[in-house]
Amino acid sequence: MNIIKNLYMSITSPVKVMSQEESEGRLTASFLTVIACALAGSVIAPVAYYLAFRHKYDLSLQLHSILITFGASILTWIAASAVLWGLSSVFKKGLGLRQILSTWGFSYTPNLICIIAYNLILLKSSILSDSNVTVFFINTFFIMLLVWKALYYFIEMRHVIKTTVPELFIITVISGLSFALLMAAGGAVGIEIPMI
Amino acid sequence: MNDKEIEKLLRSIESDVPPDELKDRVFERIIAQKDCHAASFMAGLERVIFERPFIAACALSIPISGFLWAIMGEDYMDIMSNIIRPW
Numbered sequence: 173m174n175i176i177k178n179l180y181m182s183i184t185s186p187v188k189v190m191s192q193e194e195s196e197g198r199l200t201a202s203f204l205t206v207i208a209c210a211l212a213g214s215v216i217a218p219v220a221y222y223l224a225f226r227h228k229y230d231l232s233l234q235l236h237s238i239l240i241t242f243g244a245s246i247l248t249w250i251a252a253s254a255v256l257w258g259l260s261s262v263f264k265k266g267l268g269l270r271q272i273l274s275t276w277g278f279s280y281t282p283n284l285i286c287i288i289a290y291n292l293i294l295l296k297s298s299i300l301s302d303s304n305v306t307v308f309f310i311n312t313f314f315i316m317l318l319v320w321k322a323l324y325y326f327i328e329m330r331h332v333i334k335t336t337v338p339e340l341f342i343i344t345v346i347s348g349l350s351f352a353l354l355m356a357a358g359g360a361v362g363i364e365i366p367m368i
Numbered sequence: 369m370n371d372k373e374i375e376k377l378l379r380s381i382e383s384d385v386p387p388d389e390l391k392d393r394v395f396e397r398i399i400a401q402k403d404c405h406a407a408s409f410m411a412g413l414e415r416v417i418f419e420r421p422f423i424a425a426c427a428l429s430i431p432i433s434g435f436l437w438a439i440m441g442e443d444y445m446d447i448m449s450n451i452i453r454p455w
Contacts, residue, residue: 184420184422188419282425294452300449300452304445307448308433310448311433311436311437311447311448315433315436316425319425319432320425323424324421331418
């Protein structure tokens with residue numbers, strides 16, 4: 173029950189669930205969000221493409237690449253959390269890796285919606301040839317997801333790591349570079365939507 | 369909290385409070401005032417952004433998208449079709 177409550181609150185009022193030092197079921201809820209993302213991007217999407225386009229293109233389902241992208245998706249979450257934890261330790265914030273893992277995973281909700289929307293549009297790409305108004309709303313929707321993700325990042329900084337403004341600036345620069353490397357590494361193994 | 373504020377706070381506490389409870393009352397008032405400061409700090413824009421990030425993201429995305437459309441023109445409409453394309 174706590175897991176469902178944490179998942180619901182991570183969307184409706186994330187500060188309440190993320191700012192607590194410890195909360196029962198939060199790590200599991202955070203992990204489930206990441207797993208849902210990894211499953212959607214690495215397993216469900218390739219199977220859906222295959223079923224939809226197998227007659228149009230020369231496609232095949234490769235189990236090893238599915239497993240690699242799935243594993244890499246989980247690893248990038250752990251790596252991104254480790255980067256944030258390492259930087260918080262540099263500034264002596266006294267946080268445990270578990271606390272970062274159990275909060276940063278909630279920021280994957282926009283990623284999950286992005287993966288679903290991206291793949292639905294891919295399956296029906298003719299929608300992008302519709303009127304400018306339709307395309308404007310599609311673009312706006314993806315921008316909304318980007319902004320939402322950025323807000324989760326700032327909640328993590330302000331309410332979990334509790335940074336000052338100079339610390340926020342330094343952490344953002346270093347974590348930005350680290351995230352870019354993780355995105356590149358994820359892209360190299362076949363992750364289409366960045367999983368950080 | 370400066371001296372004037374402390375004096376005002378002490379005067380605001382009821383005179384019939386027994387001396388041994390006075391310390392607790394002062395602490396209660398100070399903590400209550402701190403909470404008020406925190407609430408006012410979180411008020412307004414920051415409160416919406418941090419406590420309702422989804423709504424804030426929805427509200428921010430429309431002007432951002434409109435701004436990008438205004439400066440990029442027709443190219444803005446091709447962004448998605450350039451990103452999302454089957455093989």
